[in-house]
Amino acid sequence: MTTINFFEKKSFKIKKLFPKKNFNKNILIKNVKPLNYAQKDDLTFFDSIKYKSLALKTKACSCITTKKLSIFLPNNVEKIIVQNVLYDLAVALKKIYPNSDVDFPDLSLKKPLNKKFPGVKFGNNVLIGKNVKIGKNSVIGSNTIIEQNVSIGNSCIIGSNSILKNLIMKNNVIIQDGCKIGQKGFGFIPNKIKNIKFPHIGHVFIDDNVEIASGCTIDRGSVDITKIGKNTYIDNQVHIAHNVRIGDNCMIAGQVGFAGSSIIGNNVSIGGQAGVSGHLKIGNNVKIGGGSGVVQNIEDNKVVMGYPAVSLRKFLKNSKK
Amino acid sequence: MTTINFFEKKSFKIKKLFPKKNFNKNILIKNVKPLNYAQKDDLTFFDSIKYKSLALKTKACSCITTKKLSIFLPNNVEKIIVQNVLYDLAVALKKIYPNSDVDFPDLSLKKPLNKKFPGVKFGNNVLIGKNVKIGKNSVIGSNTIIEQNVSIGNSCIIGSNSILKNLIMKNNVIIQDGCKIGQKGFGFIPNKIKNIKFPHIGHVFIDDNVEIASGCTIDRGSVDITKIGKNTYIDNQVHIAHNVRIGDNCMIAGQVGFAGSSIIGNNVSIGGQAGVSGHLKIGNNVKIGGGSGVVQNIEDNKVVMGYPAVSLRKFLKNSKK
């Protein structure tokens, strides 16, 4: 995970971050990262036994978790024992990254100066934020907005009326018209009077040679990244939620939807209007039929179809009834 | 129902409105409203036995209906007996509201003057129609269009490239990028040569603390409103048809679709890609699984899943076969 920060960030002493807790050492927290990416100055969080293997070897200095799960963390990790991990994580994130829980539109946008972007072609009314990088031979369509700190590689073609934010994009990527990439995901702590918005401090990473068709929405990661692997092609009106990681060489047909945090292998093909539930692991070379609803993990090389998705053989047998 | 009129409106004497019918008194029709909202100067309509309880106590002065249904209307209501209620309603609406059957783009748009909107921050190229109200501390993203008469509360955040029309929005609402809100719904009288467009004279009402993610479409009501209740959160690419009313504290995941005139209770959660058919009533605290297709009313507190959606227990039993 690259360490670019798209959001204003403050460092906090742990006692100030969690004033109701007691700590022996008042360590300095510089960042918040997932279990597997956290380093010695980072706070992390551990909220599900699913992530036990990552918890066992985390390098974080401190971790928000429950009493039950805390036994799997290394001894030297400062445990912050709470009832609701995501709630306390949201509160801590809001302190460290005060502007990441709401998508304030970038008000620093300006028309691009050609001298700042040599070799880049712009359509009309393109708007660019501060510190945006665009590689040579890239083309940006009219009315497209690229917010601050976004990085676009060489020879990328971005269509018109698209909005890119909190995004790192490599080379030879094509984005068609009307895509919205990098916005805050659908994560919050429900509350009957007023939901607590969950800060989303991650970004979207799009690798080389990806093609994304019109009208897609790709949310940025919450405390992680959302990733589209090399040479993956995505059709119109696809929805990709926060923290989803799609592998290389995948083919995703129109109107497919991915709920949050699912991990898709390489060479996966998914038919139109299929849906993948959250927090799943789909293996390599998997084929998912159009309209399917995937609600459990799928091993490598499987072909599935149906709602809920089952093996193609079982689906065909059931359909004959 | 608020009585703001987003569309040019003409008053009509009833004999001029229905020249082929006979009336004793030539009453003045000032407006058209649903059975339960109509007052003494209003025309209403009654086209389905479903709405019998509302018909029994309507306060309208006149009502388009069929011979069969007319017996349920109060005696003092002038009955306009027709074969096809919606057809005659469309013809009357077109006379009273001549511009409401086609979404003419607002050609009165201008760049906002800061002095007209104190305390509001605007991105670049924002376009605002006549008589738009925006409360203090609201932020409007670049390229967003807000058409005439729209009202936006305090502390709202509207993303970029969104289009808002025929909309009343309260405070602390967040709309992400590329949403289209308030356009005409999918209602018309089919005709093999040229369909008759159905005037849509309603609007969209969005209550406090709502959050709507990217690329959603919310159609305005036809002769009613489309409503999103307080603190309801809606994910990317959700489609909400005309006259739908969603309650408070709901969670609607990505790519969900609502057909026209369905009423959703409070605290309802709906998984990604689920669909709700038209004219249904979904109770409070209902949970609808991702990918479900809801085709009948659901009582309070039920958990349903499947296509067609059944109780979760039945769905799991069927899935094991």
Add this chain to the structure above:
Amino acid sequence: MTTINFFEKKSFKIKKLFPKKNFNKNILIKNVKPLNYAQKDDLTFFDSIKYKSLALKTKACSCITTKKLSIFLPNNVEKIIVQNVLYDLAVALKKIYPNSDVDFPDLSLKKPLNKKFPGVKFGNNVLIGKNVKIGKNSVIGSNTIIEQNVSIGNSCIIGSNSILKNLIMKNNVIIQDGCKIGQKGFGFIPNKIKNIKFPHIGHVFIDDNVEIASGCTIDRGSVDITKIGKNTYIDNQVHIAHNVRIGDNCMIAGQVGFAGSSIIGNNVSIGGQAGVSGHLKIGNNVKIGGGSGVVQNIEDNKVVMGYPAVSLRKFLKNSKK
């Protein structure tokens, strides 16, 4: 099929187009067209036994095909025998139409001059490409982009923030806000390192009196057209892939998706969120229930529902189990 070319085109001698093949006569190839539209200067292609009846009477001068299929082509057609028809077609198309495999945004866009478009009303920031035609009494909403060579008829209403390219539209058509029409479809030759982009040289044809709601995506044809028939109404967020042909007087509800090359008859109604697989033929007067997944041809006058879609009677029987 009209013969308007939206893309730069080069003529090629057949020996230069296929340098590894042997030909008796070095004929000049002027264009590439489907089997049924090809004329004597055209290259065509024949890749599936499904299209045998069209192959038997094609008028093309030359045809890319397999050894097995080549026997169905007329004697006077020059056969170009290959392993993978679509691969060799893609290579030939890329030579003849060098700019049709990537949607380069139109960089010739300008604000419209009123004298060039008499009787047309424009919103703010409309951008128009070279050689665009717009008929009288049409209205174009703000921020809408109409790329080069697009033709729009009389009395059309185009909403705001829409993008139209590679499109021929007749009269009285309404397009609501945020539609993307005419972009490249989801066609490519998969390759594990870098997919080969398939040139899309077709366009979209929208006939009289069509209405298309907000946020729809309609891809242009690959080597054919994508067509919407007269008086067909399409709701929000519908996805129509390349080469789909929808007949007259159809009603397509919200979030429906069509995979590539399917042909839909006249008077077809399709409920919300239904999906139609690729290369299917749906008859006239067919009704498809909401949420259905259609995976095979449907005869005239049938009513189907379910996933996979079956007759309504069978669906209801299965649902009772």
